[in-house]
Amino acid sequence: MDWDKLRIFHAVADRGSLTHAGEVLHLSQSAVSRQIRALEESLDTTLFHRHARGLILTEQGELLFEATQAMAKRLEAASARIRDSEDEVFGELRVTTTMGFGTLWLAPRLARLYEKFPALKIDLMLEERVLDLPMREADVAIRMKEPSQADLIRRRLMNIRMRLYATPEYLARNGTPQTMADMSRHRLICQHPGTPQVASGARMVQEIMAYDIPSTLHVNNYFGVQQAVINHLGIGVLPDYTTEEYPQLVRVLDDVESGEVPVFLAYPEELRHSKRVAAFRDFVTEEITSFRRSHNHSQNS
Secondary structure, eight states: OOHHHHHHHHHHHHHTSHHHHHHHHTOOHHHHHHHHHHHHHHHTSOOEEEETTEEEEOHHHHHHHHHHHHHHHHHHHHHHHHHOOSSOOOEEEEEEEOHHHIIIIIGGGHHHHHHHOTTEEEEEEEOSSOOOTTTTSOSEEEESSOOOOSSEEEEEEEEEOEEEEEOHHHHHHHOOOSSGGGGGGSEEEEOOTTSSSOHHHHHHHHHHHTTTOSEEEEOSSHHHHHHHHHTTSSEEEEETTHHHHOTTOEEEEEEEEOOOEEEEEEEEGGGTTOHHHHHHHHHHHHHHHHHHHHHHHHHHO
């Protein structure tokens, strides 16, 4: 199969138009069209349905596009490895993690990483969906469970728990609950149990909701929960790492917490020698060590 024709096919499938693909490839529309026809003839199949408003992939075209997408991501990974300098850390690094961890723990610390490596370009993708690292949807992932995908290097960073927090102002105005039954006199701020989140956090919310909570505020990420809590709206279910950035938060019902949630860092085996990945991995590891030290000190004091 002609690699150059596959490259042109991929551009057309990606752009949905001969004209737009030609602009990207610096080829005329007629030249792109000829190459697509030649590829279809060599495969003895039709790859596109042609409509006035653009091109739509046929079933066979979809299969070929899946293959060229995988090829493109592999080539991108190889290119990234080749560009890695022996002495410098530069270029783009795509990092994915959850909305809560990314906004509450990781983003506030990135200034220290940029101080060490000012030429680094980080694309921080915050979402609950687990991106496919072997397929190069991201370079590095930080997740609240051990990755199940093969061909990944993984490192357990720490364990976290979900706990109940409120501000002193809220508690002074509404009282401090002494038992779970007292929660029925307070507003609960949390993610809805059905929202994508760590299972132990969802179970904790379900257990609290069994106490006939009169008023709730559901937010689909922990950043929103935190913002509501620090603005004195109620008692919130938050990860325990929240208190480092907001030490004014008061833990409520000290014996109520979720099970341990493991935090893992993972990246593809093929990026084992990437300078960017190594710099990010070492940075996160150092920050975790510092966080543990301060977290343990605050708990013991």
